[in-house]
Amino acid sequence: MKLSYKKIVVKIGSNVITQANGLPDEARIKHLVDELAGIKKLGIEVILVSSGAVASGRSLISISEKHDAIASRQLLAAIGQVKLINTYSSFFDKHQIKCAQVLVTKEDFRDRAHYLNMKNCMQIMLQHDVIPVVNENDVVSVTELMFTDNDELAGLIASMLNADALIILSNVNGIYNGDPKAEGSAVIEEIKGDVTHLSSFISTGKSQFGRGGMITKSTMAQKVAKLGISVHIANGTKDHILTDLLNGTVIHTRFVPEKTKSGKKKWIAHSENAATGIVQLNEGAKTVLTSGKATSLLPIGIIGIQSDFLKGDIIKIVDEDNKLIGLGIAEYGSDKARERIGQKKQKALVHYDYFYSAI
16 A cells, blocks of 8 residues: 655664674665655655764774773764764765754753754754754763663654654564564564554564664554554665555555644653653543543542642653553642642643543
8 A cells, every 4th residue: 555644754773774893884874865865856754863873983983992881982973973964965965955963862852842942943944845864962861861762762753743654764674473583473564552462572682783672662653653643664774665665565564543642742742751740540530531532630530649740740640550641731730739639620630632641
């Protein structure tokens, strides 16, 4: 089936554009750029999320083993990012296409004003036919605030820009129903909803050069599909992979999108790390809130406030076993919420429009 998307985010993993010796595979980068240029000429907006800065750095400098691993990574990423963006720029230039470097950290997504500023920046690039090339800013990211990997970053970008699809290019054909190397294993071509047993199929080994494995990819893909965006996992080491994928002629894994969520809900969905307060609900309130109906979180269903928050903060909503139910924006602070615990006919703590169900 031929796919008709107007805006796509393509994430290229480090394992796609890195050779076995750890150096960049410029021939593969060129091939993917040629494909992206062809897609752009069809009138499809393209945002590129690319790993590979550290590998590019390795091609320019050798660093001794005695240095701290984080400092070494920062050095390689810092000099490698310059080479990586120049490589993309020179290949896009041959198609008369301009690209721009966008380096982000997790902090950029925590604050709504910051988030909208970044969104506006990328939208003006797209309006001027510039392809944003996005990567995590490994030079300033500290370990606790790093994205799990660029798959998580790509999911955030796809949600932020209301993309129709997110295409994740790895070095495998998709998600398999067993060990990819085992005889009889096949690619799961379509995944709908929350499939909790996926982790039993997926080999837990990480890719050779990347930070994230297939479990990370599938968890993020399910989250993004839940927000109304198609997610495809395909083999970026195959020639013409993007063209074949859009033409529906290549075997890969597609996560089927659910009903599209609002822009604000898309932001809330990815804001678990920014949450300050924690509110605990009883079983009845949990059932109502996760029923799929337009229901707000009322104080009558609250059984406890586990940490403080202010009006406008993102809060985690948990059940009696402290499992995450969802995230929301508080209509008032924890002081008022505590006074109203269990009371009827009180103003909603989280309005339905600002609630994201994690279940």
